[in-house]
Amino acid sequence: MIRLSKSVVGKKEAEAVAYVIEDIGYLGMGATVGELEHALEDYIGGGFKALCVNSGTAALHLALQAVTKPGDEVLVPSFTFVASYQAITAAGCKPVSCDICPDTLTLDLRDAERRITPRTTAMMPVYYASNCCMADEYQEFARKHNLRLVEDAAHAFGCTCKGRKIGSYGDVVCFSFDGIKNITTGEGGAVFTADEDVIQKVSDARLLGVQKDSEKRYAGKRSWHADVVAQGYRYHMSNIFAAIGLVQLQRFEKEAQRYTELLKDTPHVLLTPMDYVNEITPHIFALQILDGKRAKLEQLLKEHDIQYGIQYAPNHHLTYFKEDVELPVTDKVYSQIISLPMHPELSDEEQDIICNLINTL
Ligand SMILES: Cc1ncc(COP(=O)(O)O)c(C=O)c1O
Structure with missing residues (x-):
């Protein structure tokens, strides 16, 4: 897993x-x-x-x-x-x-x-x-x-x-x-x-x-x-x-830059541009899967025992915070967003497996 x-x-x-x-x-x-x-x-x-x-x-x-x-x-x-x-x-x-x-x-x-x-x-x-x-x-x-x-x-x-x-x-x-x-x-x-x-x-x-x-x-x-x-x-x-x-405080790790390199030319993928080299130490690696392909990726990840996240369900849809507002970008991003595994023990090989799956979409 x-x-x-x-x-x-x-x-x-x-x-x-x-x-x-x-x-x-x-x-x-x-x-x-x-x-x-x-x-x-x-x-x-x-x-x-x-x-x-x-x-x-x-x-x-x-x-x-x-x-x-x-x-x-x-x-x-x-x-x-x-x-x-x-x-x-x-x-x-x-x-x-x-x-x-x-x-x-x-x-x-x-x-x-x-x-x-x-x-x-x-x-x-x-x-x-x-x-x-x-x-x-x-x-x-x-x-x-x-x-x-x-x-x-x-x-x-x-x-x-x-x-x-x-x-x-x-x-x-x-x-x-x-x-x-x-x-x-x-x-x-x-x-x-x-x-x-x-x-x-x-x-x-x-x-x-x-x-x-x-x-x-x-x-x-x-x-x-x-x-x-x-x-x-x-x-x-x-x-x-x-x-x-x-x-x-003495530790800090970075793997997002490698994902960016691996996925930059992949079809159906939209990456948010971020400067992982100089400015950003990322907490999650979230990308958008376009053309209605996210469900297929979710299926593939599940089949390969790879965890993922959907971060986050917009709050204006939650019962407690429900609001009748038009937030078109939020709703579109919610339908496309997915977070990939990212932690310092994630190996290059594991990252390659995940990116290869995305390549098959
Ligand atoms: C955007 C955002 N705000 C606030 C929090 C709250 O932090 P905590 O879990 O430490 O209460 C989180 C935690 O994941 C978060 O992702």
């Missing part, structure tokens, strides 16, 4: 976890989380504060809650993992489903602009398949329309836009460190921002709203008499997860 994705962890991560268990002896949020935050800040650069939480969804939820108020509308592409939508509604806001650009598969600003109302206060572009090449345009658009910008960079840790690392500039940027992301902490995520108000709100809200508890936790202490002035959640990261993250 060829797996779609795989956590890349080993002895070093196991040793780091053992150190937390056997030597530090405190598994909750403590000094190791503070250490990971500093390491993340150093890696990304740019001076933003990193705030670690227990998932990418939690990062998005807390970021949104910090920059919006209940009832606000948030522009978001329907073509995203449902986590983006759940984070918006968890913050009491309304997701406004937008279409995507056919050449980037990320938020279409012309479509988004038409959906702005007096209640629109924020936008959440999603860097689908790590494609963050429009990051600067999203910043410009947010400035122009006076919107808060929460970037869903769950797929884009370590990626750059025109040489600048995602998370080193902008307004509020959220990463996911779940089991198969560019780096993993098992489950986890982080909010990156320079906004002092957001920093304070997110660091309190992740610890049940207990004021200024983070610094004490890093020092192995607690705030027994601190006040609580806002809704909070149990979203903090544990020392165990942080220990895995510290090891993971």
Whole structure:
């Protein structure tokens, strides 16, 4: 069986976890989380504060809650993992489903602009398949329309836009460190921002709203008499997860460039142009299969015991988020998209088998 994705962890991560268990002896949020935050800040650069939480969804939820108020509308592409939508509604806001650009598969600003109302206060572009090449345009658009910008960079840790690392500039940027992301902490995520108000709100809200508890936790202490002035959640990261993250920061892999080379002239295939050499460290490898051939490819992959993904079912079709909107590019891409296996243990031979199957369509 060829797996779609795989956590890349080993002895070093196991040793780091053992150190937390056997030597530090405190598994909750403590000094190791503070250490990971500093390491993340150093890696990304740019001076933003990193705030670690227990998932990418939690990062998005807390970021949104910090920059919006209940009832606000948030522009978001329907073509995203449902986590983006759940984070918006968890913050009491309304997701406004937008279409995507056919050449980037990320938020279409012309479509988004038409959906702005007096209640629109924020936008959440999603860097689908790590494609963050429009990051600067999203910043410009947010400035122009006076919107808060929460970037869903769950797929884009370590990626750059025109040489600048995602998370080193902008307004509020959220990463996911779940089991198969560019780096993993098992489950986890982080909010990156320079906004002092957001920093304070997110660091309190992740610890049940207990004021200024983070610094004490890093020092192995607690705030027994601190006040609580806002809704909070149990979203903090544990020392165990942080220990895995510290090891993971030293790893990074790339196989997408090879797929691109193998498939660039293949009939019925549409690749999204991305600079895998200089800018993009991809989390998934998604391509479109044209001319109604996707079902046949799905069949072939199943016959050969090769896993694949359909990422993602547009959110405006889901019962909970149903909206009667026309999103023609989103719907077309959904009918054609497929994600191929990609993880560092995928061999060249396995990649060749997959590409040969696509060649037979
Ligand atoms: C686009 C997108 N946003 C948000 C998330 C949420 O991240 P997490 O799974 O860490 O909660 C994911 C996770 O896969 C994602 O793909």
